[in-house]
Amino acid sequence: MNTLLDISGLRKAYPGVVANDDVAFDIAPGEVHALLGENGAGKSTLVKMIYGLVQPDEGQMHLHGRPYAPTSPKDARAAGVSMVFQHFSLFEALSVRENIALGLDEAIAPRVLADRIRSVSKDYGLPLDPDRLIGDLSVGERQRVEIVRCLLQDPRLLIMDEPTSVLTPQEVNILFDTLRLLSKRGVAILYISHKLDEIRVLCDRATILRGGKVVATCIPRDETPRSLAEMMIGSTLADPPLRRAVPGRTLLKLTGLSLPTHDPFGVSLQGIDLTLHAGEVTGIAGVAGNGQDELVEVLSGEQLVEPGMIRLDNTPVGGLSPNRRRSLGLLTAPEERLGHAAAPDMSLTDNTMLTGRVRQRLSTQGFLKWNVASNFARAVIKQFDVRTPGVDTPARALSGGNLQKFVIGREVMQKPRVLVVNQPTWGVDAAAAASIRQSLRDLAAAGASVLVISQDLDELMEMSDQFAVIAGGKLSPTRPAGSISIEEIGRMMGGGDAA
Ligand SMILES: Nc1ncnc2c1ncn2[C@@H]1O[C@H](COP(=O)(O)OP(=O)(O)OP(=O)(O)O)[C@@H](O)[C@H]1O
Numbered sequence: 001m002n003t004l005l006d007i008s009g010l011r012k013a014y015p016g017v018v019a020n021d022d023v024a025f026d027i028a029p030g031e032v033h034a035l036l037g038e039n040g041a042g043k044s045t046l047v048k049m050i051y052g053l054v055q056p057d058e059g060q061m062h063l064h065g066r067p068y069a070p071t072s073p074k075d076a077r078a079a080g081v082s083m084v085f086q087h088f089s090l091f092e093a094l095s096v097r098e099n100i101a102l103g104l105d106e107a108i109a110p111r112v113l114a115d116r117i118r119s120v121s122k123d124y125g126l127p128l129d130p131d132r133l134i135g136d137l138s139v140g141e142r143q144r145v146e147i148v149r150c151l152l153q154d155p156r157l158l159i160m161d162e163p164t165s166v167l168t169p170q171e172v173n174i175l176f177d178t179l180r181l182l183s184k185r186g187v188a189i190l191y192i193s194h195k196l197d198e199i200r201v202l203c204d205r206a207t208i209l210r211g212g213k214v215v216a217t218c219i220p221r222d223e224t225p226r227s228l229a230e231m232m233i234g235s236t237l238a239d240p241p242l243r244r245a246v247p248g249r250t251l252l253k254l255t256g257l258s259l260p261t262h263d264p265f266g267v268s269l270q271g272i273d274l275t276l277h278a279g280e281v282t283g284i285a286g287v288a289g290n291g292q293d294e295l296v297e298v299l300s301g302e303q304l305v306e307p308g309m310i311r312l313d314n315t316p317v318g319g320l321s322p323n324r325r326r327s328l329g330l331l332t333a334p335e336e337r338l339g340h341a342a343a344p345d346m347s348l349t350d351n352t353m354l355t356g357r358v359r360q361r362l363s364t365q366g367f368l369k370w371n372v373a374s375n376f377a378r379a380v381i382k383q384f385d386v387r388t389p390g391v392d393t394p395a396r397a398l399s400g401g402n403l404q405k406f407v408i409g410r411e412v413m414q415k416p417r418v419l420v421v422n423q424p425t426w427g428v429d430a431a432a433a434a435s436i437r438q439s440l441r442d443l444a445a446a447g448a449s450v451l452v453i454s455q456d457l458d459e460l461m462e463m464s465d466q467f468a469v470i471a472g473g474k475l476s477p478t479r480p481a482g483s484i485s486i487e488e489i490g491r492m493m494g495g496g497d498a499a
Pocket residue numbers: 014015017018019037038039040041042043044045046387388396397398399400401402427429
């Protein structure tokens with residue numbers, strides 16, 4: 001077989017963890033190759049070495065048969081390797097063209113660049129206007145900016161890290177068409193995703209990592225999602241039944257909840273009505289950037305509104321601080337794990353102080369009780385199977401999925417009466433995602449009310465008792481689960497019509 005990239009004996013160790021151990025695999029031109037593995041298996045570390053962000057301790061890479069050892073992403077791009085990250089680094093106040101210009105390694109005259117953007121985006125079926133401001137674009141369109149930026153450099157290998165987690169079902173189809181076209185033209189694609197169904201539809205081969213080692217290579221089309229997941233975890237999967245409870249009394253009520261935004265690219269919340277009951281999971285679907293972050297901020301108390309717009313057990317809480325709300329039992333886990341949900345440079349113990357201080361009694365008379373905090377952190381790690389050397393590890397050293405498990409576990413274990421979670425399983429592997437969903441359902445079954453905001457429609461369909469769609473800062477009326485199809489929700493999300 002004709003080989004584009006060939007890797008052998010690659011090793012990378014961090015303090016206390018061997019992230020990649022004797023990793024070998026290869027990719028052919030035009031091949032769509034999946035990289036699979038549970039959280040912390042070493043996928044990001046491997047692609048970071050291929051993209052020149054991290055240097056291996058041992059091992060070799062060959063590109064087109066020649067030794068390849070990039071010491072920076074610029075090196076990698078010059079050799080024909082590009083990467084689209086999960087989180088985009090775009091400036092909202094600049095245009096598409098200006099953003100792309102900033103990311104290119106060579107200077108191109110503005111008009112020439114605009115023409116090239118138009119022609120690449122037309123050629124690959126990724127509609128994009130070079131003059132529009134990033135702040136006015138949907139998340140799917142922003143991703144196109146990143147992809148077009150890569151394509152302008154004519155890559156031979158395109159690395160994509162969880163590209164579909166921010167897209168509507170319709171946008172996923174557009175992206176897959178583009179990736180298939182690229183593959184037909186000989187561009188190889190290295191594709192990281194936890195969505196096993198998508199991998200079976202899209203990818204020619206898969207390399208599976210476990211504990212930093214390659215444990216299997218397979219043709220995903222010949223496997224089932226379950227057999228793929230079992231290869232990842234190295235044992236058979238049990239099917240925990242999801243417990244459903246009968247909805248109880250009203251715990252949280254939003255009435256005419258409105259908040260004008262002062263951010264030119266923010267979304268104003270407009271007259272949101274919503275009732276959450278004890279024992280119930282409520283799902284909110286929506287394309288990112290339609291008011292989800294604003295809603296979470298208003299519910300957490302980072303943004304205050306008129307007291308009566310939010311009632312917890314009939315007590316007006318719209319004007320209360322985050323800590324007051326926490327003490328009453330209204331807890332939130334925001335989407336952005338590094339920086340918002342967790343402080344990157346602080347240890348896991350320190351991070352329990354961020355949200356657990358009040359309910360876990362981690363301080364008395366102004367003194368912080370570190371031993372209680374580290375016991376709590378240890379309990380979260382154990383119950384939520386967070387893979388980390390220990391409670392003193394800084395949050396930024398955890399793999400994305402493991403930090404997510406920690407952040408959700410930290411809130412669930414505080415026994416909230418109402419828990420609001422934004423994208424609870426983003427970046428979390430299939431087995432861990434199932435256990436996070438189960439823990440949220442268990443919380444509801446024990447009498448709490450859980451509000452799940454997510455772009456993953458399958459997740460919402462699986463978990464929710466009732467759900468609604470947020471679009472343009474307005475929330476649709478809630479509908480019982482089972483009364484609406486995924487296609488219908490997808491259209492409501494994409495069309496901006498939430499009524
Ligand atoms: N900068 C770092 N410092 C210390 N440890 C790290 C660092 N980066 C990664 N690790 C550790 O290396 C291991 C592999 O992490 P990596 O991010 O490659 O996993 P992953 O498969 O991409 O996981 P996920 O699916 O959760 O993103 C993990 O145990 C992680 O904690």
